Each structure stands twice: as C-alpha cells, then as structure tokens.
Amino acid sequence: MSDIINNFFASMSDIYAPKSRATDPVTSLLASKSLKPHMHRLHTVCLEKFKLYGPMTDEQLEECPGFDEYAPSTVRKRRCELAEMELIVPAGNKQNKRGRMMIVWRLP
16 A cells, blocks of 8 residues: 555655745745655655544644654644545544644545
8 A cells, every 4th residue: 555655645746745935934945845855754654643543633643653753733734735635534523632623534
C-alpha cells in the first residue's frame, strides 16, 4: 500500500507543495522549502496512524508517536491535505482538552 500512496503523492507534488505567502517572513519561506522533501512521508505516516489507531481528531493525531519533531500546525496541514484528497473523511465530532469541539477523522 505504501508504494501506491507514495506514487500518488509524487504525482500530486506540485498541487500539495508546502505553502507560504509572499508576505510571510523569510523564516516561513525557508521552513516551507525545507519541508517539501518530507511531505509525502508525512502524508503516508498520517494515513498509517489512522490505519493503526482508527478515527481521531487533529489533537489526537498530533500526539501520536513519531510526530515529536514536527509542529502541530505541520501535522494539521498534512491532515487537511489528506481530507482535500478524500483519503480521510469526517466521522463526527468530539471535545478536545480545552472543551472545544473538533472533527473526528477516519479512513473512508
């Protein structure tokens, strides 16, 4: 399955490239460029987490083992891209640690 996913992401590399705005500080532009080689791997790892742990919120996904080196926003952006590609779908809502409602995501 990983080969299929990697080939899919490779074909989508220009559409789902790291994003930054022209008005962003230089540090944001550099961070965006440094992330590009890791994006397909992050998409694959996110999908593997859903396969292993089942439905979860962004907050729960961010806490999964293996994401320690990434900012929560990086993990959320990859999850958002997976949803845009319809590789994960909404499965309901759940309260987060702060009592706010979050979408629970699952594999289709």
